[in-house]
Amino acid sequence: MKTTFTARHFEASADLQQYCRDSVEKLEQFYDRIVMCDIILEPTPSDENPQQAELIVKVPRKVLTVKESAKTYEQAVHNAIDTISRQLKRYKEKMHATQ
Helix, strand or coil, X not given: CEEEEEECCCCCCHHHHHHHHHHHHHHHHXXXXXXXXXXXXXXXXXXXXXXXXXXXXXXXXXXXXXXXXXXXXXXXXXXXXXXXXXXXXXXXHHHHHHC
């Protein structure tokens, strides 16, 4: 799986980048044919949840996306991983049902 990391309007620390990459790597346990994953972190104008994480996961014949906001980037990434893992499980079940 190819992974790209983008931090918009701020400089992401090496620890934050590594946390994001490690979290995304765990998605392969739900579906092993992931082609590519884009991680996009950016601040939002919201006072309650000022950090946003967006994951764009490309699998054969489909692109899954999720955006989550939270107080920290780590929490936003964690929430996005939870959501995208459910989407991957659903996608995998559909693919097995059609075969």
